[in-house]
Amino acid sequence: MENKLTIWLLCMISATLLSCSAEDQKTLDFSEAIILISPQITSPLKETAGTILVEEIEKRTGTSLKVNREWDSNTRIALVLASGTSLFGKAIPFRKGSGAPERQKEGYRIFHESSEAGNTLWVIGADARGIFYGIGKLLRTARLSKGKINLDAGFEFSESPQYALRGHQFGYRNTANSWDAWTVGQFDQHFREQVLFGANAFENIPFQKVNSSPHFKVDPQVMEVELSKICEKYGADYWVWTPAPRDLSEPGAYQEGLEKQKDFYARCPRLNAVFVPGGDPGENHPSDLIPYLEDLSKILKEYHPEAGIWVSLQGFNKEKVSYFFDYLEKHSPDWLKGVVYGPSSPPIALERELLPEKYMHRFYPDITHTVRCHYPVENWDQAFALTLGREPCNPQPEMYKRLFQRDSPHTDGFITYSDGTHDDVNKVIWSQLGWDPGKDPATILAEYTRFFFGAEVGEEAARGIFALEENWDGPILENPAIEKTLALWKRLEVAYPQLSGNWRWQQLLMRAYYDAYIRDRLAFEKSLEAEAYEILAQADSIGADQAMFEALQQLQKADTEPVSQDLKEKVLTYGEMLFQSVGAQTSVEKYRASGAERGAILDFIDYPLNNRWWLEDEFDKIRNFESEAEKLARLDFIRTYEYPGEGSFYDNISSADARHVTSKTDDAIGFLWENNGTSRKRLSTQLFQFTPTLDYDELDPESDYLIRVSGFGEALLRANGQRLTPTRYEKGYEEFKEFPLPRELISEGKLKISFDKPDEEHLNWRQQSRVTDVWVIKQ
CATH class of the missing domain: 2.60.120 (Jelly Rolls)
Structure with missing residues (x-):
């Protein structure tokens, strides 16, 4: 196993400075780099590391760096992956002492060193994963543009992660709003990108039926093995979320569950952990669930001796919680690796307090939903909740930093709950906070936008992401940020047309247009409802039936005279682009989303933002009242409902x-x-x-x-x-x-x-x- 070795990653870059004067020697140019990969690094990580650096630089610069197998005196830039004290006769400049980040698990160090032989950029990784994290930091920091690969002279950075587990769930299933349309290649690239931002684990949801999604391009039983291979390629842990049969006491259910898992374990080249939720789904009492988990662990060890069993207490009542922890206290089972805290689990601090120290405590935070979920959008206007729903593009860097700092200290790390591409920014925020909980979201987003959109647009795009979060803060009609946010993203849209095919870019732009459209609709439809109530106030003089007729005519202008259709058309255009680029299913009817709650934001874009549907139904009831007096009384009650x-x-x-x-x-x-x-x-x-x-x-x-x-x-x-x-x-x-x-x-x-x-x-x-x-x- 790679993680049992003391492997040192070194990235050594000998570079010619762009300017010769000491005063101007500020930028290193390594556009003619040659990458040296140490033979001590074993496969597949050896090949993977070089491939990542070559491919990711070429995508952004058009420059294809070469890989050498020996030291070349003419090498102007060299990336060296090595173990030991020297490489090709060159001494490796290790820092003394065991406290340096590059000597901690998964840690690394990047620094520039100048000598007579040239300028050298060293990237030193503590172990195999440190190799990838060092490369990730280099790619996120360097200024990459057409034909240019630049980095500040004197650059130095080192870190090791504070949290041992930093991962995300990627369920290849129909309920995910995009992933079920992906190919193996798309998952490979996405997992690579997550690793480059500091993730070390990915969780799949296996056992999906072949015909369960109309979007599957790969048999799900094939994909669940392919994801295992991708994790092995990038040195990441492969987790699976596998509920027990809903009722283990049913005849045959217990053994059927074990056999199903056994077949899967045998097919996976890599499997590090099996997470069995105690609830959501699952209704089993721990007296039935615990024996099942113990038998499951025996099968797991046959095929993956280092893998562990994890369980959550989601949905457990007080009696079930007491039973579970009493069992741990009495039996202290070695087959259990840890407990997962998720939505509807006991309070996170209490669960950590009750859990014996020998067991790890994994966080399962929901970073993908906005309502009916673990973490609501704070101070969210109802109009957004009714239209954007549970799974819109939801970058919330400031909110998630606060929540991370509040809850994560009770855990040993996390694998987030996600159901699609819409929370991409949130994944990076969590991955990076797993390294340093005090890291400024502005720094994280600057690297995110530089890496995915380019150095020239990175700074302004990062501001645009913060602006999207600000759009959701408080009453829409009192929030001037929404108009400013749209103006910012419109400028970027025009200035950088080359990014129009980038799915991350598409979904951020779509959100900016969507928010602005809802703002305009809300203002218009609120005014229509207010005018309708003014008409109802005249019911005594014009009659109840006539008042209802005229009020409805006013309310129906939301459909007959709709506002801001140009903004709506932009939203629909980006919905189509996202379906083509990344399989995002933003409509049940048009894009065959699995359900209305699963990212189908286009289906609710014109949902009424006033009470006109309720009023229509009320008016139907009132028309059947026997007397005019009854009608007038009810209309007066309706008109003054919010104005007592x-x-x-x-x-x-x-x-x-x-x-x-x-x-x-x-x-x-x-x-x-x-x-x-x-x-x-x-x-x-x-x-x-x-x-x-x-x-x-x-x-x-x-x-x-x-x-x-x-x-x-x-x-x-x-x-x-x-x-x-x-x-x-x-x-x-x-x-x-x-x-x-x-x-x-x-x-x-x-x-x-x-x-x-x-x-x-x-x-x-x-x-x-x-x-x-x-x-x-x-x-």
Whole structure:
């Protein structure tokens, strides 16, 4: 095994400076480089290292560097991969002491040295992986352009990773929104790029059926082995995510699960870890799951002696969690390598505390989703949630740095949860933070854009990525960043047409156009709804039926007189380009996405951003009322739904512009998903919190108030800490609970509303109680 050797990677570059004067000697030119590869590096890593450097430089410069097998006195630039103290008679300048990064596992050092023989750039790697990480840093740092390969003279950099495990999940399956359309070559290139940014592990999801995706170009049973080979080629760990049969107690399920795994293990040339989720999916009690895992480990060891079994406690209740950790405490099994923390696991700090030290703790963070997920987009406008959905292009460097620094210290590293290409920036952010959690996202993105887009565009493109994250911060109509972001990306689009075929470029541009289109639609459709309510206010004089007719005509202008169709056309164009370039499935009907939640952002681009669907349905009900008085009363209620009158307050709990809400959506699953995302309920009903908090400081202590709540299920409301008794308590959607507010509780004019969480652990989150709207109504 390569990692058992002390292998030193050296990249030695003897270069002629571009300028001869000492004052101007700032840039090294190695456009005529010759690469020297040490014979001590064993295959396949020896061939892989040289291939990476030659191919990646040639793609960006058009220059094909040559590889030599011996030292050449005429060599102006040499990349040397070596072990030992010398190479071809040249002494290797190792630093003394064991604390240097290049002496730590996977670490490396790059530095420029000037001598009479020329200028030398050394890249020293601690082991086989250090070779690739050193090459990655060189490629991310050098300024590569047509015919030019430049690096600053005096350059020096060294690092070793803080986290042992740094990987990403790449499930070759239909539910991924792009990968099921990939070839082996595309995976090879992508894994290479991830390694060059510091990743050391990849996790596949095997056992997919041949006909399970219309996009498969390779039999999934062939691909799952090919991915193993690619990992071996790049020295990366190959993981697999393989749930146990849903019910191990069913006759034959236990043995069938073992046999299925055994066949797969036998076919894989490389396999380092098997992750069996305890839940999501899986409903097995640990008393059934643990024996299965133990038997699985025996089969795994037959074919891959160094591989380990991992398990998560996702979906475990308190009894299951106690059973599992009691088992570890009593039996201390050696067959278990570690525990994976994922969504719906016990709290991450508690899980680490309960886990005996002999076991590793792997993080399984969800960096791919925006709603109904582990990490919600913070302060996201509802209009984006309704249209962009769960899997849009979602670069969030600042948010993920905060979350990484908060949660990762409880773990030994991570393999992120991903389901497509849309989170590409997030993968690089996590990989690089795995090396140095304090690394500035600006530095990471500068290297990302330089590597993938070129040195000349890198700096401005990096600003554009930060701008896309800023687009999502707060209420859309109060965010001036959206217009500026589009202007920036439009300039880049025009200035660098050569990047039009680059899928990373395409999806960033698509997001900029999409965000701007939603902004324009939201402003227009909100104005239409406001005008419709003005018409309803005239219902007493023009009649209920006429008011509804005219209000609907106004609302329907969203379809008959749509705005900003030029922006929409650009989005659709990039959707087609992304399908052609990287298989991105942005529509169920057009591109055969596996489902509406799986990146199908084009299917929701015109989803109503006002309540016109709800109003249409309400008007249909009202027309059947027996009396005009009933019709007028209901229309007045609808018109004043969000406007309860002077001295009263209303909040859509999950709206980014809610005035009084101080809590965040609990865990970003607060999005009512029904009818494949085309719910006709009020917009406020479609986002929720389980236990929101609200603060008010403008109440009149001399007045009586009624607190009204809408949502679903229970609402255990407290006012300034005191549980209130309801006088009305309906539990359905768009029904109401009402709580008289005792005047003595607001003697200072201040009110804090909170909700106790009911005991609903036995319910799936979709059936648990939630709050959508809160009114404080002055009587």
